[in-house]
Amino acid sequence: MVDGKILIACFSGQGILSAKILSQGKRMQDVGKPKAEVAAKRVMERVSGVNIVPHFCRIEEKDIDFYSEFNIIALGLDSIEARSYINAVACSFLEYDSDDKPRPETIKPMVDGGTEGFSGQAKVILPGVTPCFECTIYLFPPQVKFPLCTLAETPRSAAHCIEYAHLIQWDQEHHGKPFDEDNPEHIQWIYSQALERADTFGITGVTYSLTQGVVKNIVPAIASTNAIISSVCALEALKIATGCSKSLSNYLAYNGTEGVHTGVTEFTKNDDCLVCGPGVLMEIDSCTTLQKFIDLAGEHPRLKLSRPSVMYRGNNLYIQAPPVLEEMTRSNLQLPLFELMGKVPKDSVHLSGTVITNDKKSTTTRKVRISFKGISDEVTDMDTAGGG
Amino acid sequence: MAEINKSKYDRQLRIWGEQGQSALERARVCLLNCGPTGSETLKNLVLGGVGSVMVVDGSKVEVADLGNNFLVDNNSIGQSRAKCVCTFLRELNDAVGAKFVEEPPEALLERDPSFFSQFTLIIATQLPENALLKLDRICRQQNGILIIARSYGLTGLVRISLKEHDVVESKPVHFASDLRLHKPWPELKRFVDGFNIHIEDPVIHKNIPYVVILVKLAEEWKHMHNGLLPVKREEQKQFTDNLINKMISLDEDNYKEARKASFEVWASSGISSHLRCIINDSSAEVSSNSSDFWVLVAALKEFVANEGEGEVPLEGSIPDMTSLTEYYVDLQKVYQAKAEADSIAVESRVRTILKNIGRDPDSIPNAAIKNFCKNAKKLRVCRYRSLEDEFKAPVSTELQKYLGDENYREMDEDVSRLKTIAVGLLNDMGCNGAKLSEDLISEMCRFGASEIHSVAAFVGGVASQEAIKLITKQFVPLTATFVFNGIDHKSQQLRL
Numbered sequence: 001m002v003d004g005k006i007l008i009a010c011f012s013g014q015g016i017l018s019a020k021i022l023s024q025g026k027r028m029q030d031v032g033k034p035k036a037e038v039a040a041k042r043v044m045e046r047v048s049g050v051n052i053v054p055h056f057c058r059i060e061e062k063d064i065d066f067y068s069e070f071n072i073i074a075l076g077l078d079s080i081e082a083r084s085y086i087n088a089v090a091c092s093f094l095e096y097d098s099d100d101k102p103r104p105e106t107i108k109p110m111v112d113g114g115t116e117g118f119s120g121q122a123k124v125i126l127p128g129v130t131p132c133f134e135c136t137i138y139l140f141p142p143q144v145k146f147p148l149c150t151l152a153e154t155p156r157s158a159a160h161c162i163e164y165a166h167l168i169q170w171d172q173e174h175h176g177k178p179f180d181e182d183n184p185e186h187i188q189w190i191y192s193q194a195l196e197r198a199d200t201f202g203i204t205g206v207t208y209s210l211t212q213g214v215v216k217n218i219v220p221a222i223a224s225t226n227a228i229i230s231s232v233c234a235l236e237a238l239k240i241a242t243g244c245s246k247s248l249s250n251y252l253a254y255n256g257t258e259g260v261h262t263g264v265t266e267f268t269k270n271d272d273c274l275v276c277g278p279g280v281l282m283e284i285d286s287c288t289t290l291q292k293f294i295d296l297a298g299e300h301p302r303l304k305l306s307r308p309s310v311m312y313r314g315n316n317l318y319i320q321a322p323p324v325l326e327e328m329t330r331s332n333l334q335l336p337l338f339e340l341m342g343k344v345p346k347d348s349v350h351l352s353g354t355v356i357t358n359d360k361k362s363t364t365t366r367k368v369r370i371s372f373k374g375i376s377d378e379v380t381d382m383d384t385a386g387g388g
Numbered sequence: 389m390a391e392i393n394k395s396k397y398d399r400q401l402r403i404w405g406e407q408g409q410s411a412l413e414r415a416r417v418c419l420l421n422c423g424p425t426g427s428e429t430l431k432n433l434v435l436g437g438v439g440s441v442m443v444v445d446g447s448k449v450e451v452a453d454l455g456n457n458f459l460v461d462n463n464s465i466g467q468s469r470a471k472c473v474c475t476f477l478r479e480l481n482d483a484v485g486a487k488f489v490e491e492p493p494e495a496l497l498e499r500d501p502s503f504f505s506q507f508t509l510i511i512a513t514q515l516p517e518n519a520l521l522k523l524d525r526i527c528r529q530q531n532g533i534l535i536i537a538r539s540y541g542l543t544g545l546v547r548i549s550l551k552e553h554d555v556v557e558s559k560p561v562h563f564a565s566d567l568r569l570h571k572p573w574p575e576l577k578r579f580v581d582g583f584n585i586h587i588e589d590p591v592i593h594k595n596i597p598y599v600v601i602l603v604k605l606a607e608e609w610k611h612m613h614n615g616l617l618p619v620k621r622e623e624q625k626q627f628t629d630n631l632i633n634k635m636i637s638l639d640e641d642n643y644k645e646a647r648k649a650s651f652e653v654w655a656s657s658g659i660s661s662h663l664r665c666i667i668n669d670s671s672a673e674v675s676s677n678s679s680d681f682w683v684l685v686a687a688l689k690e691f692v693a694n695e696g697e698g699e700v701p702l703e704g705s706i707p708d709m710t711s712l713t714e715y716y717v718d719l720q721k722v723y724q725a726k727a728e729a730d731s732i733a734v735e736s737r738v739r740t741i742l743k744n745i746g747r748d749p750d751s752i753p754n755a756a757i758k759n760f761c762k763n764a765k766k767l768r769v770c771r772y773r774s775l776e777d778e779f780k781a782p783v784s785t786e787l788q789k790y791l792g793d794e795n796y797r798e799m800d801e802d803v804s805r806l807k808t809i810a811v812g813l814l815n816d817m818g819c820n821g822a823k824l825s826e827d828l829i830s831e832m833c834r835f836g837a838s839e840i841h842s843v844a845a846f847v848g849g850v851a852s853q854e855a856i857k858l859i860t861k862q863f864v865p866l867t868a869t870f871v872f873n874g875i876d877h878k879s880q881q882l883r884l
Contacts, residue, residue: 046461047454117403118853119561122877150710154712154713154716155713156708156711156713156717201717203713209394209398209401213402218398218402219399220399220400220403222399222400222853223400223432223435223436223852224436224850224852224856225853226849227845227849228850231842232877234841234845235542235840235874245875246876249876255561256853257559257561257863257864258558258561258863259864259865259866259868259881260546260850260853260866260870260881262872264876
């Protein structure tokens, strides 16, 4: 595959590197520099003929066009929210034909991996064909949250004391000063408060290390597990790129605490998925303005997107931020959506906005199929948008 | 542990603790052949902070190596591959000592078998069968640990070989708490007697720990049923219904927890069959050259037959549960006290046994005995067949010889030869040889004994992980040969 482009999305920042390519690249002298830059430099030194462009920024800072350039996206991310975001971006390129079948040229493959201690998982995602990240998001166990009354009134474990200091006492004593988990002085404060509290209740086990672990949600990591999962991802990406063998179909679970076990499950995609499915259908009048459409989308029970920006076939119809772009597109709000979409009887738009899941705010993209009421449904030859 | 190491190894310290990390830092590992599979294995161990590594490889770096071995680069061409890999490893972690011997492993095996006795663990990659047999014999004589790893196209294999590996800290992911609700000891009963579960105060009522509730109700049941606990399904249902009836409001989490845990009341008594095998093993009949592990097992056996009344020492910890803090803390103390008492009983037996077999009675430290008692239900003994025994079947030697031969031949010829051998081998083992897919055979030949980097990284990841388990003596290593198929990413553990 000549001139192919692979994107490796990894959470930026310093610390122990997790993706295989990065763990090989890191050397003692590299500590402190941005991972993306170190990795790019190291791999290009080692492998001639390959071009790696590092981007040291948050994944949400890149617009959708940036992601459309790549043939395959490999994920080394550290949170569900980040994976959801990239998944939504990759799936937004997917288009369906009139028989509701995905158009192959719009499928953007992704390979996703994650590890914790001796366990890990890897997925091959072909939007529209295999389940996307959102289709199987129910597989994740709910995050452990201690009930507030336990923390406040009947703490029993060291973790309870730590969380009390972290979630309740900090604000009480620091009035608005945000807690910074990377600041050792802040951690030290939490630790001593937790220790005091534990003492009064007769609870043992509060240590500085545990305090860090609880507050930062530190995931234990071993180089060997990371090597295993990242090699699975790399091999799968290679197979997609070269066609040398069939792909993992489609989810691999790995556990190494007792012997070594891998289990492959073939999950099926959710046809109603909001992210990789054909999209929520909205039937609107041809006179409906863009502003009205945005309001309707906000009220839609399935979309639940607030303050969305709207994109149609690569064009920004309206952008919420930054202010300079908002000003430029503000005039579109009063125009009928039908006109802004070139008077086609139906097509898809993409909405980017914030959703709230499990009390957490995150940015995401949703596809919406628009069908204009009363406009005759001629067979039109729609060009595919850029991407894939 | 030095502060800088604590933060450098923080993520993995949370898995195997300081003791595990120290064991790693004392380990001396020898790698045979530093192609991609070997290099990837060693890379993970070096990142983990292993004490020192020795690389044995006779080849020079060639252009082909640049395509699949990350630990060599353009400047290395023509130089000793072992030397280049060592240089790179030192850059990854300057705390690890890395040395090399530029000699093919097979030659070193012939020339100086005693070379291998200095290492904690030997990792042999991409070695043909006859060298492996020789190496295995040498390792067994020296009581060493051998890990065999092999990548072959899109497939791979990892096999551990040593006489015996005993694990105290197996750290299983899921393991039931040791609550003994079906057999409360006198102090627990006394503690429970101090509670009135029919108390009217709703705050106290919903904050009585479920352990107390269940022990009380179990005792009541025994009283009314001739000293027997609920056995049949109807009885168990009756017990749980009775339990639910005691709730005075819907938000009583302690009663919900009690209901979920009620099966503990009729849990089977005594020790598992798997633990029974261990304590009845002939190695438990100890003598002066028995290992500490078996001396402890011998003491455990005596404990179970005497003070334990059929049970192992109490583990001592309890899970979190809805409760007032002071009830919970006091309950914890009751469990900890019993665990301590059991451990002291075991210790006294350990000291006596040591004296009887002619060893210093204090030679096993108190901390080790305590740790052993805590983990009594989770002990594992892993024994491995020698390679010689495994390869004894006549047809298989031919197959192995074939796979070890890396000279390029015409594909078609290879396919039919491989098929004949494979089918014959399968039939000998009692499988249906005709079911072997032609495609699979062709694929194996197409691989041409290549070492693809991603597959080497996978195999290296597994091999290094197993090495860590064997060195730290924590978690349970592979007890069978691990075979991996990168075509569909499936794997199997086969006892060959």
